[in-house]
Amino acid sequence: MLTDRAGLSTIRKQVRGALTRVGADPSAAFDCLVALTEACTQALSHADREAALPQISWEIDRSQALFYIRDYSSQEWSRATHPSAALTRREDHLDQRLEDLGLQLMRGLMDDVRIDMQGSGTTVILVKSFGNG
Numbered sequence: 001m002l003t004d005r006a007g008l009s010t011i012r013k014q015v016r017g018a019l020t021r022v023g024a025d026p027s028a029a030f031d032c033l034v035a036l037t038e039a040c041t042q043a044l045s046h047a048d049r050e051a052a053l054p055q056i057s058w059e060i061d062r063s064q065a066l067f068y069i070r071d072y073s074s075q076e077w078s079r080a081t082h083p084s085a086a087l088t089r090r091e092d093h094l095d096q097r098l099e100d101l102g103l104q105l106m107r108g109l110m111d112d113v114r115i116d117m118q119g120s121g122t123t124v125i126l127v128k129s130f131g132n133g
Helices: 005-021 026-046 091-109
Strands: 055-060 064-071 112-118 121-129
Touching: 005 055, 005 112, 026 064, 026 091, 026 112, 055 112, 091 112, 091 121
Parallel strands: none
Antiparallel strands: 055 064, 064 121, 112 121
16 A cells, blocks of 8 residues: 555565566666656545555566556546646646646556546556567
8 A cells, every 4th residue: 555655665666676576677667667656646646545545556577567556536537638638727727737747657658558437546557568578
C-alpha cells in the first residue's frame, strides 16, 4: 500500500532492484520509474483515505514490466476532458490539465497505458517491454 510520498521512495527502490535483477536496460528502467512515480503521485492525490489507501503491485521479468496502481477515489474523471481535450479556462481546469500532462508523460515513456475507471476507484496499468523475450 502507498501511504505517502516517503512510501513511494521505498516502492521505487524495490522496483529499481527488481529491474536490475532481470537485466533491464537502464534507459527502460528509468522510463518505468518515472512513469510509476507519476501514476503513484496521481493515486495519492486522488486517494480517498477513508475508503482505502492506494495499492501498487508489479510483475517484472526479462521480457516486460507490468505495474498496477489502484486508488479508491470516488472522484470520476470527466470523459469529455480526458485525456487530452482542449481546455478553455486554465484557472478552472489546472488540476485536470496537470493530470492530462501526467498521462501524456506515462504514455510517452511506456509501451502501453490502460486506465480502468470504476465506481470504486481507478486502476492504471503500465506496461514496458524489454525485448529480452
